Amino acid sequence: MLIFLWAEGNQGVIGQNGRLPWHLPADMHFFKTVTTGNTILAGSRTYASFGRPLPNRQNIVITHQDRTNFPAEVIVLDSIDAVRQYAATHRQDKLFVVGGAQIFEALLPDVDQLYRTVIDADFAGDTWMPAINYSQFKLTATQPGVRNEKNPYDYRFEQYQRLTSK
Numbered sequence: 001m002l003i004f005l006w007a008e009g010n011q012g013v014i015g016q017n018g019r020l021p022w023h024l025p026a027d028m029h030f031f032k033t034v035t036t037g038n039t040i041l042a043g044s045r046t047y048a049s050f051g052r053p054l055p056n057r058q059n060i061v062i063t064h065q066d067r068t069n070f071p072a073e074v075i076v077l078d079s080i081d082a083v084r085q086y087a088a089t090h091r092q093d094k095l096f097v098v099g100g101a102q103i104f105e106a107l108l109p110d111v112d113q114l115y116r117t118v119i120d121a122d123f124a125g126d127t128w129m130p131a132i133n134y135s136q137f138k139l140t141a142t143q144p145g146v147r148n149e150k151n152p153y154d155y156r157f158e159q160y161q162r163l164t165s166k
Ligand SMILES: NC(=O)c1ccc[n+]([C@@H]2O[C@H](COP(=O)([O-])OP(=O)(O)OC[C@H]3O[C@@H](n4cnc5c(N)ncnc54)[C@H](OP(=O)(O)O)[C@@H]3O)[C@@H](O)[C@H]2O)c1
Pocket: 005, 006, 007, 008, 013, 014, 015, 016, 017, 018, 019, 020, 042, 043, 044, 045, 046, 047, 049, 062, 063, 064, 065, 077, 078, 079, 080, 098, 099, 100, 101, 102, 103, 104, 106, 127
């Protein structure tokens, strides 16, 4: 099961200078809750933004770099085909594709579910979510986020299931 997990601001912005454009601890908490005990797959730029393998989940990085550049516990895959092979042999696992834009774009034909956090605010950015044809997906859940001092935006958590066959 391949699942995209991301947060986007207005116009679908997802990144700025190799980082997230916002600080939204409630979304970081959501990310941790849904991915812990499962597998995350990240492009090397997104992986670098974590600063270390994220604990209590299998980390997979997609890169052309030598695997010796990464800690031993990280699985290093060198192509999208290698990701597809990994997914095919781990069908029972929840594989969370956590970006960035290059990886989302490449795996769009393969994704089964979408976990999207929508932040209703404008942010400066240099990286955007690739266009998704939402008519191919059904919205199965939506949950408003709590706005407070630490999370000073309107935001919501959405989940989609693919409708059409891939
Ligand atoms: N808002 C969100 O939810 C969210 C989620 C994720 C990321 N982001 C943000 O998005 C930005 C990073 O996104 P990005 O698109 O620039 O980078 P990215 O997708 O994270 O990483 C790109 C790198 O992945 C590797 N790669 C890509 N395609 C490959 C392939 N076919 N085979 C092997 N390796 C491949 C390459 O690594 P090498 O150069 O090492 O070969 C490439 O430089 C950051 O600002 C990050 O904070 C936001």
